[in-house]
Amino acid sequence: GAVVSQHPSWVICKSGTSVKIECRSLDFQATTMFWYRQFPKQSLMLMATSNEGSKATYEQGVEKDKFLINHASLTLSTLTVTSAHPEDSSFYICSASGQGGGRYYNEQFFGPGTRLTVL
Amino acid sequence: RKEVEQDPGPFNVPEGATVAFNCTYSNSASQSFFWYRQDCRKEPKLLMSVYSSGNEDGRFTAQLNRASQYISLLIRDSKLSDSATYLCVVSRGAGGTSYGKLTFGQGTILTVHP
Numbered sequence: 001g002a003v004v005s006q007h008p009s010w011v012i013c014k015s016g017t018s019v020k021i022e023c024r025s026l027d028f029q030a031t032t033m034f035w036y037r038q039f040p041k042q043s044l045m046l047m048a049t050s051n052e053g054s055k056a057t058y059e060q061g062v063e064k065d066k067f068l069i070n071h072a073s074l075t076l077s078t079l080t081v082t083s084a085h086p087e088d089s090s091f092y093i094c095s096a097s098g099q100g101g102g103r104y105y106n107e108q109f110f111g112p113g114t115r116l117t118v119l
Numbered sequence: 120r121k122e123v124e125q126d127p128g129p130f131n132v133p134e135g136a137t138v139a140f141n142c143t144y145s146n147s148a149s150q151s152f153f154w155y156r157q158d159c160r161k162e163p164k165l166l167m168s169v170y171s172s173g174n175e176d177g178r179f180t181a182q183l184n185r186a187s188q189y190i191s192l193l194i195r196d197s198k199l200s201d202s203a204t205y206l207c208v209v210s211r212g213a214g215g216t217s218y219g220k221l222t223f224g225q226g227t228i229l230t231v232h233p
Contacts, residue, residue, distance in 0.1 A: 043223040093162050110162040
């Protein structure tokens with residue numbers, strides 16, 4: 001299967017700072033990337049969907065000015081949590097689908113996640 | 120009402136037991152169905168897709184009932200390594216998840232003990 005990486009795997013920051021999380025597809029071209037958030041003991045909730053070269057589509061209730069998504073290339077999408085607050089502490093996971101090696105990947109491949117703690 | 124509902128468990132079973140998980144979904148426009156497995160503090164991993172005809176992969180059997188909007192997962196001969204959270208996932212996309220967003224259930228926790 002295809003490989004998706006995320007960086008950093010965990011981050012601790014002070015309230016009010018901005019944090020950037022990177023999501024990379026390592027061996028395929030990710031035409032679509034998804035960003036999810038998972039609070040403790042809850043399920044994954046989709047935050048936004050991004051297609052390469054286009055603006056992200058945000059789910060209802062997700063502030064686009066607070067969670068900035070950039071999908072400028074076929075292998076990289078970034079999520080920036082601006083002016084982070086303790087309530088933004090969560091597990092952020094990206095997934096990607098696309099094509100590579102002459103094959104179209106019908107499945108979403110998940111990154112290992114980034115655990116954000118805002119003090 | 121949540122779009123995808125699961126019995127959260129937890130299920131505590133001995134090795135070798137058979138365990139079944141249930142899931143219901145509310146959106147009749149849903150077209151693709153999956154079971155994912157998530158280990159503690161890790162990303163979810165696809166366990167299997169679910170088809171109307173039912174499908175089996177080793178010790179795992181998944182069933183879909185579109186009329187009842189009900190999905191099930193049966194695990195036979197449970198192993199210690201099966202301990203995880205099992206996520207029922209639904210998509211409105213046809214033929215694959217890339218065409219539609221995934222909606223996750225809250226997960227069912229399974230613990231298999233010796």
